[in-house]
Amino acid sequence: MNEDRVADIVGQWRRERPDLDPSPLLVIGRIQYLAEVLDAALRPLFAAAGLGNGEFDMLAALRREGEPYALTAGQLSERMLVTTGAVTKRVDRLIARGLVARSVSEVDARGRVVGLTPSGVTLTDRLIEEHLANEAAILGGLTDSDRKALERLLAKLTRTAGS
Incomplete structure:
Protein backbone atom coordinates (compact mmCIF):
# COMPACT_ATOMS: atom_id res chain seq x y z
CA MET A 1 0.00 0.00 0.00
CA ALA A 49 19.05 -11.40 18.67
CA GLY A 50 16.52 -13.96 19.89
CA LEU A 51 14.31 -11.37 21.56
CA GLY A 52 10.52 -11.50 21.47
CA ASN A 53 8.13 -8.58 21.39
CA GLY A 54 8.71 -6.27 24.32
CA GLU A 55 11.89 -7.92 25.55
CA PHE A 56 14.18 -5.28 24.04
CA ASP A 57 11.89 -2.63 25.52
CA MET A 58 12.58 -4.07 28.96
CA LEU A 59 16.32 -4.25 28.41
CA ALA A 60 16.30 -0.66 27.15
CA ALA A 61 14.21 0.56 30.09
CA LEU A 62 16.73 -0.95 32.50
CA ARG A 63 19.74 0.39 30.58
CA ARG A 64 18.30 3.92 30.44
CA GLU A 65 18.10 4.00 34.24
CA GLY A 66 21.87 4.07 34.54
CA GLU A 67 23.85 1.99 36.99
CA PRO A 68 22.95 -0.32 38.63
CA TYR A 69 20.44 -0.83 35.74
CA ALA A 70 17.74 -2.11 38.07
CA LEU A 71 14.03 -1.44 38.60
CA THR A 72 11.12 -3.06 40.41
CA ALA A 73 8.43 -4.82 38.40
CA GLY A 74 6.09 -1.90 39.12
CA GLN A 75 8.62 0.62 37.83
CA LEU A 76 9.18 -1.46 34.71
CA SER A 77 5.43 -1.67 34.20
CA GLU A 78 5.16 2.15 34.34
CA ARG A 79 8.10 2.75 32.02
CA MET A 80 7.00 0.19 29.45
CA LEU A 81 3.26 0.94 29.64
CA VAL A 82 2.37 -2.73 30.21
CA THR A 83 0.87 -4.73 33.06
CA THR A 84 3.02 -6.22 35.79
CA GLY A 85 1.93 -9.63 34.49
CA ALA A 86 3.51 -8.84 31.12
CA VAL A 87 6.63 -7.66 32.93
CA THR A 88 6.86 -10.94 34.87
CA LYS A 89 6.63 -13.04 31.70
CA ARG A 90 9.33 -10.99 30.00
CA VAL A 91 11.57 -11.09 33.07
CA ASP A 92 11.30 -14.88 33.24
CA ARG A 93 12.29 -15.22 29.57
CA LEU A 94 15.20 -12.80 29.95
CA ILE A 95 16.43 -14.54 33.11
CA ALA A 96 16.50 -17.81 31.17
CA ARG A 97 18.72 -16.08 28.58
CA GLY A 98 21.05 -14.68 31.26
CA LEU A 99 20.27 -11.08 30.30
CA VAL A 100 18.60 -10.00 33.56
CA ALA A 101 18.56 -11.23 37.14
CA ARG A 102 16.23 -10.76 40.12
CA SER A 103 17.70 -9.64 43.42
CA VAL A 104 16.63 -8.31 46.80
CA SER A 105 16.05 -4.57 46.88
CA GLU A 106 18.70 -2.58 48.72
CA VAL A 107 15.94 -0.21 49.88
CA ASP A 108 13.34 -2.77 51.00
CA ALA A 109 14.47 -6.31 51.87
CA ARG A 110 10.94 -7.57 51.10
CA GLY A 111 11.05 -6.18 47.59
CA ARG A 112 12.69 -7.54 44.47
CA VAL A 113 14.37 -5.70 41.65
CA VAL A 114 15.21 -6.75 38.13
CA GLY A 115 18.62 -5.77 36.86
CA LEU A 116 20.68 -6.19 33.74
CA THR A 117 23.49 -8.71 33.81
CA PRO A 118 26.79 -7.78 32.13
CA SER A 119 25.62 -9.78 29.09
CA GLY A 120 22.37 -7.82 29.12
CA VAL A 121 24.23 -4.49 29.14
CA THR A 122 26.47 -5.59 26.27
CA LEU A 123 23.56 -6.82 24.14
CA THR A 124 21.44 -3.74 24.87
CA ASP A 125 24.27 -1.35 24.02
CA ARG A 126 24.87 -3.15 20.71
CA LEU A 127 21.19 -3.32 19.79
CA ILE A 128 20.40 0.30 20.63
CA GLU A 129 23.15 1.45 18.25
CA GLU A 130 21.72 -0.71 15.45
CA HIS A 131 18.13 0.22 16.33
CA LEU A 132 18.77 3.97 16.24
CA ALA A 133 20.67 3.63 12.94
CA ASN A 134 17.70 1.72 11.54
CA GLU A 135 15.27 4.39 12.71
CA ALA A 136 17.47 7.15 11.26
CA ALA A 137 17.49 5.33 7.92
CA ILE A 138 13.70 5.04 7.97
CA LEU A 139 13.46 8.80 8.53
CA GLY A 140 16.14 9.52 5.93
CA GLY A 141 13.62 10.80 3.37
CA LEU A 142 12.59 13.66 5.66
CA THR A 143 14.42 16.95 5.98
CA ASP A 144 15.39 18.21 9.43
CA SER A 145 12.53 20.69 9.16
CA ASP A 146 10.08 17.89 8.24
CA ARG A 147 11.24 15.82 11.22
CA LYS A 148 10.89 18.71 13.66
CA ALA A 149 7.38 19.47 12.38
CA LEU A 150 6.39 15.81 12.55
CA GLU A 151 7.82 15.47 16.08
CA ARG A 152 5.83 18.52 17.21
CA LEU A 153 2.60 17.35 15.58
CA LEU A 154 2.89 13.78 16.88
CA ALA A 155 3.58 15.08 20.40
CA LYS A 156 0.49 17.27 20.16
CA LEU A 157 -1.63 14.39 18.84
CA THR A 158 -0.34 12.13 21.60
CA ARG A 159 -1.41 14.67 24.24
CA THR A 160 -4.84 15.29 22.73
CA ALA A 161 -5.64 11.66 21.86
CA GLY A 162 -4.64 10.47 25.30
CA SER A 163 -6.88 12.91 27.17
Missing part, protein backbone atom coordinates in the same frame (compact mmCIF):
# COMPACT_ATOMS: atom_id res chain seq x y z
CA ASN A 2 1.24 3.46 -0.72
CA GLU A 3 0.10 6.74 0.76
CA ASP A 4 -2.21 7.32 -2.21
CA ARG A 5 -4.32 4.30 -1.19
CA VAL A 6 -5.47 6.14 1.92
CA ALA A 7 -6.40 9.13 -0.23
CA ASP A 8 -8.24 6.74 -2.57
CA ILE A 9 -10.23 5.35 0.36
CA VAL A 10 -11.14 8.86 1.48
CA GLY A 11 -12.21 9.71 -2.07
CA GLN A 12 -14.43 6.63 -2.18
CA TRP A 13 -16.11 7.57 1.08
CA ARG A 14 -16.62 11.13 -0.12
CA ARG A 15 -18.32 9.75 -3.23
CA GLU A 16 -20.44 7.17 -1.40
CA ARG A 17 -21.25 9.22 1.71
CA PRO A 18 -20.93 12.93 0.88
CA ASP A 19 -22.73 13.65 4.15
CA LEU A 20 -19.67 12.45 6.12
CA ASP A 21 -16.20 13.94 6.56
CA PRO A 22 -13.75 11.07 6.04
CA SER A 23 -10.67 13.33 6.30
CA PRO A 24 -9.60 11.90 9.70
CA LEU A 25 -8.66 8.76 7.76
CA LEU A 26 -5.93 10.77 6.04
CA VAL A 27 -4.14 10.98 9.40
CA ILE A 28 -5.36 7.99 11.42
CA GLY A 29 -5.31 5.57 8.48
CA ARG A 30 -1.76 6.55 7.64
CA ILE A 31 -0.65 6.26 11.27
CA GLN A 32 -2.14 2.77 11.49
CA TYR A 33 -0.49 1.74 8.25
CA LEU A 34 2.84 3.20 9.36
CA ALA A 35 2.63 1.33 12.66
CA GLU A 36 2.53 -1.93 10.73
CA VAL A 37 5.31 -0.88 8.34
CA LEU A 38 7.52 0.29 11.19
CA ASP A 39 6.98 -2.87 13.20
CA ALA A 40 7.99 -4.94 10.18
CA ALA A 41 11.10 -2.79 9.69
CA LEU A 42 12.17 -2.70 13.35
CA ARG A 43 11.38 -6.19 14.73
CA PRO A 44 13.84 -8.25 12.64
CA LEU A 45 16.82 -6.76 14.49
CA PHE A 46 15.42 -7.94 17.81
CA ALA A 47 14.28 -11.29 16.44
CA ALA A 48 17.80 -11.91 15.09
Whole structure:
Protein backbone atom coordinates (compact mmCIF):
# COMPACT_ATOMS: atom_id res chain seq x y z
CA MET A 1 0.00 0.00 0.00
CA ASN A 2 1.24 3.46 -0.72
CA GLU A 3 0.10 6.74 0.76
CA ASP A 4 -2.21 7.32 -2.21
CA ARG A 5 -4.32 4.30 -1.19
CA VAL A 6 -5.47 6.14 1.92
CA ALA A 7 -6.40 9.13 -0.23
CA ASP A 8 -8.24 6.74 -2.57
CA ILE A 9 -10.23 5.35 0.36
CA VAL A 10 -11.14 8.86 1.48
CA GLY A 11 -12.21 9.71 -2.07
CA GLN A 12 -14.43 6.63 -2.18
CA TRP A 13 -16.11 7.57 1.08
CA ARG A 14 -16.62 11.13 -0.12
CA ARG A 15 -18.32 9.75 -3.23
CA GLU A 16 -20.44 7.17 -1.40
CA ARG A 17 -21.25 9.22 1.71
CA PRO A 18 -20.93 12.93 0.88
CA ASP A 19 -22.73 13.65 4.15
CA LEU A 20 -19.67 12.45 6.12
CA ASP A 21 -16.20 13.94 6.56
CA PRO A 22 -13.75 11.07 6.04
CA SER A 23 -10.67 13.33 6.30
CA PRO A 24 -9.60 11.90 9.70
CA LEU A 25 -8.66 8.76 7.76
CA LEU A 26 -5.93 10.77 6.04
CA VAL A 27 -4.14 10.98 9.40
CA ILE A 28 -5.36 7.99 11.42
CA GLY A 29 -5.31 5.57 8.48
CA ARG A 30 -1.76 6.55 7.64
CA ILE A 31 -0.65 6.26 11.27
CA GLN A 32 -2.14 2.77 11.49
CA TYR A 33 -0.49 1.74 8.25
CA LEU A 34 2.84 3.20 9.36
CA ALA A 35 2.63 1.33 12.66
CA GLU A 36 2.53 -1.93 10.73
CA VAL A 37 5.31 -0.88 8.34
CA LEU A 38 7.52 0.29 11.19
CA ASP A 39 6.98 -2.87 13.20
CA ALA A 40 7.99 -4.94 10.18
CA ALA A 41 11.10 -2.79 9.69
CA LEU A 42 12.17 -2.70 13.35
CA ARG A 43 11.38 -6.19 14.73
CA PRO A 44 13.84 -8.25 12.64
CA LEU A 45 16.82 -6.76 14.49
CA PHE A 46 15.42 -7.94 17.81
CA ALA A 47 14.28 -11.29 16.44
CA ALA A 48 17.80 -11.91 15.09
CA ALA A 49 19.05 -11.40 18.67
CA GLY A 50 16.52 -13.96 19.89
CA LEU A 51 14.31 -11.37 21.56
CA GLY A 52 10.52 -11.50 21.47
CA ASN A 53 8.13 -8.58 21.39
CA GLY A 54 8.71 -6.27 24.32
CA GLU A 55 11.89 -7.92 25.55
CA PHE A 56 14.18 -5.28 24.04
CA ASP A 57 11.89 -2.63 25.52
CA MET A 58 12.58 -4.07 28.96
CA LEU A 59 16.32 -4.25 28.41
CA ALA A 60 16.30 -0.66 27.15
CA ALA A 61 14.21 0.56 30.09
CA LEU A 62 16.73 -0.95 32.50
CA ARG A 63 19.74 0.39 30.58
CA ARG A 64 18.30 3.92 30.44
CA GLU A 65 18.10 4.00 34.24
CA GLY A 66 21.87 4.07 34.54
CA GLU A 67 23.85 1.99 36.99
CA PRO A 68 22.95 -0.32 38.63
CA TYR A 69 20.44 -0.83 35.74
CA ALA A 70 17.74 -2.11 38.07
CA LEU A 71 14.03 -1.44 38.60
CA THR A 72 11.12 -3.06 40.41
CA ALA A 73 8.43 -4.82 38.40
CA GLY A 74 6.09 -1.90 39.12
CA GLN A 75 8.62 0.62 37.83
CA LEU A 76 9.18 -1.46 34.71
CA SER A 77 5.43 -1.67 34.20
CA GLU A 78 5.16 2.15 34.34
CA ARG A 79 8.10 2.75 32.02
CA MET A 80 7.00 0.19 29.45
CA LEU A 81 3.26 0.94 29.64
CA VAL A 82 2.37 -2.73 30.21
CA THR A 83 0.87 -4.73 33.06
CA THR A 84 3.02 -6.22 35.79
CA GLY A 85 1.93 -9.63 34.49
CA ALA A 86 3.51 -8.84 31.12
CA VAL A 87 6.63 -7.66 32.93
CA THR A 88 6.86 -10.94 34.87
CA LYS A 89 6.63 -13.04 31.70
CA ARG A 90 9.33 -10.99 30.00
CA VAL A 91 11.57 -11.09 33.07
CA ASP A 92 11.30 -14.88 33.24
CA ARG A 93 12.29 -15.22 29.57
CA LEU A 94 15.20 -12.80 29.95
CA ILE A 95 16.43 -14.54 33.11
CA ALA A 96 16.50 -17.81 31.17
CA ARG A 97 18.72 -16.08 28.58
CA GLY A 98 21.05 -14.68 31.26
CA LEU A 99 20.27 -11.08 30.30
CA VAL A 100 18.60 -10.00 33.56
CA ALA A 101 18.56 -11.23 37.14
CA ARG A 102 16.23 -10.76 40.12
CA SER A 103 17.70 -9.64 43.42
CA VAL A 104 16.63 -8.31 46.80
CA SER A 105 16.05 -4.57 46.88
CA GLU A 106 18.70 -2.58 48.72
CA VAL A 107 15.94 -0.21 49.88
CA ASP A 108 13.34 -2.77 51.00
CA ALA A 109 14.47 -6.31 51.87
CA ARG A 110 10.94 -7.57 51.10
CA GLY A 111 11.05 -6.18 47.59
CA ARG A 112 12.69 -7.54 44.47
CA VAL A 113 14.37 -5.70 41.65
CA VAL A 114 15.21 -6.75 38.13
CA GLY A 115 18.62 -5.77 36.86
CA LEU A 116 20.68 -6.19 33.74
CA THR A 117 23.49 -8.71 33.81
CA PRO A 118 26.79 -7.78 32.13
CA SER A 119 25.62 -9.78 29.09
CA GLY A 120 22.37 -7.82 29.12
CA VAL A 121 24.23 -4.49 29.14
CA THR A 122 26.47 -5.59 26.27
CA LEU A 123 23.56 -6.82 24.14
CA THR A 124 21.44 -3.74 24.87
CA ASP A 125 24.27 -1.35 24.02
CA ARG A 126 24.87 -3.15 20.71
CA LEU A 127 21.19 -3.32 19.79
CA ILE A 128 20.40 0.30 20.63
CA GLU A 129 23.15 1.45 18.25
CA GLU A 130 21.72 -0.71 15.45
CA HIS A 131 18.13 0.22 16.33
CA LEU A 132 18.77 3.97 16.24
CA ALA A 133 20.67 3.63 12.94
CA ASN A 134 17.70 1.72 11.54
CA GLU A 135 15.27 4.39 12.71
CA ALA A 136 17.47 7.15 11.26
CA ALA A 137 17.49 5.33 7.92
CA ILE A 138 13.70 5.04 7.97
CA LEU A 139 13.46 8.80 8.53
CA GLY A 140 16.14 9.52 5.93
CA GLY A 141 13.62 10.80 3.37
CA LEU A 142 12.59 13.66 5.66
CA THR A 143 14.42 16.95 5.98
CA ASP A 144 15.39 18.21 9.43
CA SER A 145 12.53 20.69 9.16
CA ASP A 146 10.08 17.89 8.24
CA ARG A 147 11.24 15.82 11.22
CA LYS A 148 10.89 18.71 13.66
CA ALA A 149 7.38 19.47 12.38
CA LEU A 150 6.39 15.81 12.55
CA GLU A 151 7.82 15.47 16.08
CA ARG A 152 5.83 18.52 17.21
CA LEU A 153 2.60 17.35 15.58
CA LEU A 154 2.89 13.78 16.88
CA ALA A 155 3.58 15.08 20.40
CA LYS A 156 0.49 17.27 20.16
CA LEU A 157 -1.63 14.39 18.84
CA THR A 158 -0.34 12.13 21.60
CA ARG A 159 -1.41 14.67 24.24
CA THR A 160 -4.84 15.29 22.73
CA ALA A 161 -5.64 11.66 21.86
CA GLY A 162 -4.64 10.47 25.30
CA SER A 163 -6.88 12.91 27.17
